[in-house]
Amino acid sequence: MTVLVTGGAGYIGSIVTEELVNSGNHVVVLDNLSQGHQTAVVPEAVFIKGDLCDQEILHNTLQKYGVDVVMHLAADKSVENSMIEPGKFFWNNVACGINLLDCMVKNGVMSMVFSSSAAVYGQPKEIPITEDAPLDPVNVYGESKLIFERILRWYGEIHGLKSISLRYFNVAGASKRFGSDCRPETNLIPIIIEVALGQRKYLSVFGDDYDTEDGTCIRDYIHVLDIARAHILALNHLDAYTSTKVFNFGSGDGYSVLEVVEEARKVTGATIPIDFCPRRPGDPPKLVASSDLAKKNLGWRLEYPRLEQIIKSAWLWRKEHPTGYDY
Numbered sequence: 001m002t003v004l005v006t007g008g009a010g011y012i013g014s015i016v017t018e019e020l021v022n023s024g025n026h027v028v029v030l031d032n033l034s035q036g037h038q039t040a041v042v043p044e045a046v047f048i049k050g051d052l053c054d055q056e057i058l059h060n061t062l063q064k065y066g067v068d069v070v071m072h073l074a075a076d077k078s079v080e081n082s083m084i085e086p087g088k089f090f091w092n093n094v095a096c097g098i099n100l101l102d103c104m105v106k107n108g109v110m111s112m113v114f115s116s117s118a119a120v121y122g123q124p125k126e127i128p129i130t131e132d133a134p135l136d137p138v139n140v141y142g143e144s145k146l147i148f149e150r151i152l153r154w155y156g157e158i159h160g161l162k163s164i165s166l167r168y169f170n171v172a173g174a175s176k177r178f179g180s181d182c183r184p185e186t187n188l189i190p191i192i193i194e195v196a197l198g199q200r201k202y203l204s205v206f207g208d209d210y211d212t213e214d215g216t217c218i219r220d221y222i223h224v225l226d227i228a229r230a231h232i233l234a235l236n237h238l239d240a241y242t243s244t245k246v247f248n249f250g251s252g253d254g255y256s257v258l259e260v261v262e263e264a265r266k267v268t269g270a271t272i273p274i275d276f277c278p279r280r281p282g283d284p285p286k287l288v289a290s291s292d293l294a295k296k297n298l299g300w301r302l303e304y305p306r307l308e309q310i311i312k313s314a315w316l317w318r319k320e321h322p323t324g325y326d327y
């Protein structure tokens with residue numbers, strides 16, 4: 001199959017691209033390199049530097065390479081920034097996505113795997129979270145992902161576009177070749193790794209007064225390789241459904257910020273100083289997934305269930321690439 005991966009030079013996109021190539025697909029990566037790195041794209045994939053708002057590039061790419069399916073990962077992803085610049089998030093994550101969808105429909109490319117997020121749930125009342133939990137985002141990032149999921153439903157009903165949305169929980173870790181190099185890092189585990197390497201003085205812990213055991217937020221961390229495999233399974237199941245589908249992907253285990261720090265201290269042997277700070281706007285206290293539906297319908301299984309494996313892979317990659325992709 002020929003797969004277009006938008007955002008394929010980014011953290012998750014580069015590893016999805018690697019897995020797609022390893023499983024025998026032709027891959028074309030479209031990335032504007034606002035966050036991604038060209039060196040993170042395996043040489044077997046075609047790389048095109050371009051923006052999702054550029055109709056001409058989209059049209060030419062779909063035509064020239066005979067794209068069968070689009071994996072849409074390109075997005076702004078920092079919850080923190082989404083609460084500062086909502087317009088940028090809605091523009092990039094929604095408006096540019098509509099541009100992509102319209103181009104796909106015009107060119108007869110009628111399948112998409114969409115990178116969505118647990119942030120669509122907001123502050124769920126029941127844990128673990130199933131796909132039918134109420135959708136009520138508490139930050140602009142989550143809202144932008146939910147809006148796009150809903151748009152997909154209508155493109156399905158009206159144009160017959162098939163789609164599967166993957167609601168990721170907290171993706172972390174690295175493959176042997178590729179890892180996280182966002183500038184600046186905003187996610188917990190990459191920041192902790194930078195502290196362990198001495199590239200930052202301490203970790204700011206956002207809030208210690210949540211209604212959790214140690215007062216810090218609880219998240220469900222999942223290995224990026226398990227997420228990458230979820231994309232391959234979704235790709236293989238696109239034809240199984242007549243309407244748009246959504247699946248959660250998490251490990252099913254929740255860890256507080258302090259528990260993640262403690263595990264990282266064990267893995268890295270570093271002290272990892274912390275500093276308690278006020279809460280970050282838009283942070284729900286606890287997000288833990290039920291991924292039963294993906295297990296049942298897609299045959300998905302965790303290969304890396306332990307937090308230690310996730311942190312260790314991130315640590316090993318970053319130790320080998322202390323300046324990220326600048327080598």
Ligand code: UDP
Pocket residue numbers: 079170186187188189191203204205206207217218219257280283
């Ligand atoms: N977090 C933190 N300090 C940081 C970055 C994150 O305390 O420098 C916390 C954040 O408040 C949340 C958890 O770590 O409770 C995971 O945050 P991250 O940004 O990695 O992912 P999110 O859950 O927001 O998608």
